[in-house]
Amino acid sequence: MSRTSVPPRRARTALLAAGALVLAGLGAVSVMQSPASAAGLQCSVGYSVNDWGGGFTANVSVTNAGTTAIDGWALTYAYSGNQTLTSGWSANWTQSGKNVTVTNLDWNKTLAPGGSTSFGGNFNYSGTNTAPTAFAVNGTPCNGGTSTGSPTPTPTDSTSPSPSPSTSTPPATGDLVDNPYVGAGVYVxxxxSAKAAAEPSGTKISNQPTAVWLDRIAAINGANGSMGLRAHLDEAVKQAAGKPLVVQLVIYDLPGRDCSALASNGELGPTDIDRYEHEYIDPIATILSDPAYKDLRIVNTIEPDSLPNLxxxxxxxxxxxxxxxVxxxxxxxxxxxxxxxxxxGGVGNVYNYLDAGHHGWIGWDDNFAPTAQLMHQAATTSGATVDDVQGVIANTANYGATTEPYFTIDDTVNGTSVRQSKWVDWNRYVDEQTYAQAFRTAMVTAGFNSSVGALIDTSRNGWGGANRPTGPAAKTTLDGYVDGSRTDxxxxxxxWCNQSGAGIGERxxxxxxxxxxxxxxxKPPGQSDGASSAIANDEGKGFDRMCDPTYTGNVRNGNSMSGALPNAPLAGHWFSAQFQELLKNAYPAL
Structure with missing residues (x-):
């Protein structure tokens, strides 16, 4: 049965290309100023803030209003209060006293006539947060010269207040397609790819598309020499070569992240919601809304292992x-x-998929519908609507078999349902595909659009190799039949951690x-789930005994051995032994 087309996204409003947006509670007005001309350079600056009290995000744009290109730029302005820079993105930000200087990066160095670039910074303050009124680019005053007085506001349409700039993004170029993967390539x-290709036999899979994990604030601009988000998107534009291309991102830095597993804990404390919103999500949204990336199909996996934990x-x-x-x-x-x-979701070419765990976690009756209902609560909170959700993803970074070919949930042994076996343990699902199909139906029941779809992470759930069964086991005993038939x-x-015997799954x-x-x-094959022993780090990642191959388990895994590979590095770091294990046990075989 085909799914219906996605309804048009809720209306979005464009961020002002030039001018200033002054916020006064909910009654926002926009202030437009004309560009000035001096020494052959003409420029205009857009400045807007999202103020949460005691701190704010400054969204800034520089536009070349002249007739010749600007090759390298430096924006200068000053605050009248005690605003203090804490972080910045998409440009080099510095502050000396009240004076702020922002300079170009390599990728936005040149501004063609009429061209513009946008960037942002976060600031703390106390008292009054008065917007700056005098800006200069390369020493040339912009926005009407050197006036330092408060500009006279020109109200926008009085029938509705101007939106907060943090929710304002370029308007959509068209309705989203029903399934972003159909008719499109996927970003490699x-x-x-280079790490995979450097491994023995790694070229067998090094051309496959994988997701980019934004697992901390530093990852947005690139941490420890790695590519940042803009660098990946720029590369994606090259790979697209004018054709539809999906770019897969993992949004993964909630406060108190992964409250049930230490290996994937994050950098933000349980109460750091302001930092999450304004130092993590806002910069990502700013980058994704760059018109340079409007033709990409950006697919986000939203916060693995978060809502199911609740x-x-x-x-x-x-x-x-x-x-x-907590x-x-x-x-x-x-x-x-x-x-x-x-x-x-306010970016016109973004597709959001909520993480729904996996069948071996949420497949029981007392977990299933409540998880879908909690997702609906989140999708109607903080300004979100169900139109911001395109679907659900199952088995993210996990090992559940996509399909179990040799037994089903409807099987019986001597009149007893396989649901009563030790392995199934009254679950209603034995694999990820039947679970994902049922869960998207549960989402519709909970209030999501009937158009929602599902993704399944198949990167490490192949379970091939010598231990893979070749057919159903004899129906002599219930547990013997299930254990002998299951490919997992x-x-x-x-x-869940660096499982021994796991293999590459469906391509x-x-x-x-x-x-x-x-x-x-x-989950890119070869990236560790967590360290097998404690390793000091500055990434906020702890040691979880489930990654220790000697661990005898806990109530969540039935007090079973962990099944983890030895000598594993920190979560997200390259783990050559795991990569080789996955190649050896791939199914379908490589």
């Missing part, structure tokens, strides 16, 4: 953790996900089954 990350790992569940109880109580997972959906060879469905593919938008490789 050159950094991952269903399964909170009190009074036996699997509850104090950290998850995140449920403070609401910052729901608030943060809603903010991400609203601000990224983990000790327990709850095992990325568009529309492989009813309701499934694509098989995707969100």
């Amino acid at each position: 990350d050159p950094e991952w 269903v399964t790992n909170v009190s009074p569940r036996p699997t509850a953790t104090p950290a998850c109880d 995140m449920k109580a403070n609401g910052n997972y729901v608030t943060g996900v809603g903010y991400a959906l609203a601000h990224l 060879r983990r000790f327990h469905l709850g095992n 990325p593919k568009a529309a492989p089954a009813v309701g499934i938008d694509a098989y995707v490789w969100v």
Whole structure:
């Protein structure tokens, strides 16, 4: 059954190309100023703020209003109060006293006549946050000369207030397509591809598309010499060569991230919601809204392992953790996900997919519908609507089999359902595909659009190799039949870290089954899930015993061995032994 077309996105409003936006609570007015001419250079500057009290984001644009190109630029302006720079993006930001200087990066050095570039910075302040009124580019005054007085505001349409600039993005170039993967190529990350190709036999998969993980604020601009978001998008434009191309991103830096697993903990504390919104999501949204990337199809996996944790790992569940109880109580997972959906979903070529865990986590009745309902709550929070959600993704960075070919949930042994086996344990699903198909239906029931689709991460769930069964086992005993028939060879469905015996799964593919938008490789093969022992780091990543091959388990994995490979590095770091394990056990075989 084909899905209906996606309804048009909610209206969006363009960020002013020039001028200043002065916010006064909800009653915002925009102030437009004319460009000035001096020494052959003409320029205009757009300045707007999103002020949350005690801090704000400054969204700035520089436009070349002259007839000759500007080759290298430096913007200068000054604050009248105690505004203090804390971070900046898409340009080099510095501050000396009240004076702020912003200079170009290599990629936005040249401004053609009529061309512009946008960038942003975060500031702290106390008292009054008065907007600057005098700007200069390369020493030439912009926006009407050197006047330092308050400009006379020219109100916009009085029938509706101007939107907050943090929600304003260039208008959509057209309605989103039903399935972004159909008829499109998918971006190959050159950094991952090079690491894969350098491994023995790695060229067998090094040309496959994988997702780019933005797992901390520093990753936006590139950490430790790696490519930043703009660099990836610039490379994607080259790979697209004028044809449709999907770029896959993982949005992954919530406050108190992954409250049930230490290996993937993040840099932000449980109450750092302002930093998440204004130092993480806002800069990403600014970059994605650059017109240079308007023809790309940007697919976001939104915050893996966040919302499901608020269903399964909170009190009074036996699997509850104090950290998850905190995140449920403070609401910052729901608030943060809603903010991400609203601000990224406001970009006209962005497709957001919410993470729904996997069948071995959410497939039980008391987890299934509540997770869909919590997703709907998040999708209608912080300015988000269900139109900002294109679907759900299952099995992100996990190992659940896409399909189990040799047994189904409807099988019985001597009159007893396989649901009563130790492996299935009353779950309603035995694989990711049936789970994902059912979950998208649950989303519609919870209030999402009937057009929602599903993705399945198949990067490490092939389970080939010598231990893969070749057919169903004999129906002698219930557990013997299930254990002998299942291709997923983990000790327990709850095992998630660097699994021994795992293999490359189905290759990325568009529309492989009813309701499934694509098989995707969100977790790049060869990137560790977590370190096998404690490793000091500045990435906010802890040591989780589930990554220790000697660990005998806990209540969440039925007190089973962890099944993890030894000698693993920190989460996200290259793990050659895991990569080789995945190649060896690939299914379909390479």
